[in-house]
Amino acid sequence: MKRLRLERWSGQLFTARSTPARIRPCCLRQQQAALPPRIRFSSSAAVLHDDLIMEDGEELDEESSTSNTNYPSPPLEAAFNSSKLAALHARLNLSQKVPLQTMARTLVDPSADSNADFNNAALANLGGSIMSYHVSEWLLCTYPRLPMTVLFAAAYAYSGPKTLQLVGKEWGVETAAAPGEEVDPGYLQFSKLKPGQALQSQGGSIRPDRKSYYRRGISSRVVYDDEFGDTVSKQAESDLPLPTEHAYASFVKAVVGSVYLHSGSAAAKTFVTNHILSRYLQIASLFQFKEPVRELSRLCAREGFEYPVARILSETGRRSRHPVFVVGIFSGKDKLGEGAGPSLGEARTRACVHALKAWYLYSPGANVRVPSEMEAAGAKEWEPVHIDIGEVIH
Amino acid sequence: MVVQGIRKATVGQNGVGAFILQCKRLDFHYCDWAGSSKGMNSFLKNSLTKFAALNPQVEITVSPRPRRHPVIRGTYINGREKAICVRNLTKEQVLQKAELLRDANGEKLKKVTKPVKSINESVRGVWSPYHDGGIHV
Numbered sequence: 001m002k003r004l005r006l007e008r009w010s011g012q013l014f015t016a017r018s019t020p021a022r023i024r025p026c027c028l029r030q031q032q033a034a035l036p037p038r039i040r041f042s043s044s045a046a047v048l049h050d051d052l053i054m055e056d057g058e059e060l061d062e063e064s065s066t067s068n069t070n071y072p073s074p075p076l077e078a079a080f081n082s083s084k085l086a087a088l089h090a091r092l093n094l095s096q097k098v099p100l101q102t103m104a105r106t107l108v109d110p111s112a113d114s115n116a117d118f119n120n121a122a123l124a125n126l127g128g129s130i131m132s133y134h135v136s137e138w139l140l141c142t143y144p145r146l147p148m149t150v151l152f153a154a155a156y157a158y159s160g161p162k163t164l165q166l167v168g169k170e171w172g173v174e175t176a177a178a179p180g181e182e183v184d185p186g187y188l189q190f191s192k193l194k195p196g197q198a199l200q201s202q203g204g205s206i207r208p209d210r211k212s213y214y215r216r217g218i219s220s221r222v223v224y225d226d227e228f229g230d231t232v233s234k235q236a237e238s239d240l241p242l243p244t245e246h247a248y249a250s251f252v253k254a255v256v257g258s259v260y261l262h263s264g265s266a267a268a269k270t271f272v273t274n275h276i277l278s279r280y281l282q283i284a285s286l287f288q289f290k291e292p293v294r295e296l297s298r299l300c301a302r303e304g305f306e307y308p309v310a311r312i313l314s315e316t317g318r319r320s321r322h323p324v325f326v327v328g329i330f331s332g333k334d335k336l337g338e339g340a341g342p343s344l345g346e347a348r349t350r351a352c353v354h355a356l357k358a359w360y361l362y363s364p365g366a367n368v369r370v371p372s373e374m375e376a377a378g379a380k381e382w383e384p385v386h387i388d389i390g391e392v393i394h
Numbered sequence: 395m396v397v398q399g400i401r402k403a404t405v406g407q408n409g410v411g412a413f414i415l416q417c418k419r420l421d422f423h424y425c426d427w428a429g430s431s432k433g434m435n436s437f438l439k440n441s442l443t444k445f446a447a448l449n450p451q452v453e454i455t456v457s458p459r460p461r462r463h464p465v466i467r468g469t470y471i472n473g474r475e476k477a478i479c480v481r482n483l484t485k486e487q488v489l490q491k492a493e494l495l496r497d498a499n500g501e502k503l504k505k506v507t508k509p510v511k512s513i514n515e516s517v518r519g520v521w522s523p524y525h526d527g528g529i530h531v
Contacts, residue, residue: 083453090450091414153399163403170406172418172471278411279404280513288398295396314524326524340524393396
């Protein structure tokens with residue numbers, strides 16, 4: 001994963017820019033000098049005043065124009081008066097260093113408020129990288145032999161949008177019916193898809209493929225695609241309505257990002273470990289083999305084991321309507337796996353799957369060291385962890 | 395790609411890692427006039443601030459319910475609600491009921507017959523008739 005140079009830009013986020021007095025108050029302001037100014041009919045109305053001539057010829061009174069502005073998301077002060085938000089903060093057991101204003105901001109999706117100073121896009125981006133970093137390092141060090149496809153599926157299971165939606169709901173966060181200034185900041189705000197509305201395309205992917213039917217190999221997915229092996233859309237941020245699970249996902253990521261910014265990397269890691277990695281997943285159930293017998297024989301050839309042989313261990317009712325065969329797969333004198341099935345072929349296939357899962361799911365233990373542990377002060381010297389060479393057949 | 399990955403979602407185990415209190419919100423309903431709200435009104439005046447400060451993870455609302463018995467209603471993360479009528483109860487008894495609602499997980503009460511409830515696979519495994527010699531008839 002790319003190293004994040006957060007020290008540089010977190011400082012920018014915290015320091016308030018010398019802004020005109022009438023600009024919308026905001027807790028974490030980004031430097032946006034390089035970006036072209038966005039036209040906003042709400043808060044930037046005052047900027048457009050000079051060129052604006054009203055029909056009746058009178059100049060618009062500045063005070064009245066600002067008091068009538070409707071912001072697309074709740075104002076900052078509302079964060080202090082929201083009991084929902086305070087309860088959410090306490091429920092997540094967050095440190096007092098994470099202010100309520102930032103918590104309020106994590107609940108505003110770009111589809112609700114397109115202004116990058118007020119939505120959670122930046123925080124979600126940051127939190128998403130931190131989360132995927134901790135999930136992937138934990139998966140790689142704990143299960144060093146997982147095939148790449150299963151690794152993608154495991155990363156999806158831990159930090160994919162479906163799971164993050166579950167996490168957000170288990171935190172007790174509800175969605176607002178529609179985003180707006182008057183909404184309690186304790187609700188998740190995004191513009192919802194209408195029933196039957198199709199998802200808008202995000203303008204293609206960043207892959208250099210010309211045609212959509214080109215094969216996406218595993219190596220190219222590692223290089224071009226995201227942490228789940230899915231294509232990354234060209235348009236990173238969009239104001240279009242989005243499915244609920246994506247809004248929840250960016251909220252959970254933004255919470256991780258805000259914990260990182262305000263409390264530091266150790267706190268963010270603890271947060272990810274407690275809320276994401278502590279969830280239950282049987283990685284063995286993520287495998288789907290196409291040709292397990294061939295794969296096992298290739299594995300034995302690669303590792304220099306003897307050629308695998310299937311032998312019947314026990315059987316019953318061979319001539320009956322429902323026979324059961326128990327078949328073991330042996331490499332020399334070592335039994336690699338065992339399976340039971342209603343036919344000899346089925347039992348052999350299951351035995352091969354068992355043997356392959358036993359190989360792929362090798363783990364040096366749940367408490368294996370991960371690279372991020374080196375960030376702690378006085379950490380022991382790093383011993384390289386074992387990572388396998390990968391799949392047997394592609 | 396001979397091995398495919400199947401997409402699933404992880405299952406939360408509240409309390410393994412982080413613990414999230416399942417009670418989201420407590421609504422206290424009282425009546426200014428009726429005598430059955432006496433204990434509730436005394437609770438709201440004297441003990442509610444302390445109770446709220448001790449339980450910051452619960453959102454607390456207080457609202458009148460004129461000419462009705464006083465009620466505490468809990469809203470839970472699983473979407474269910476539990477309401478307890480606290481008519482004619484004393485301040486201390488109302489506090490007990492509020493704590494009961496706070497500690498509940500929102501699920502319907504059911505009889506627990508098994509000592510252990512777990513989603514983990516059995517460590518010992520399922521007994522198989524085809525192993526360990528089997529039965530010789």
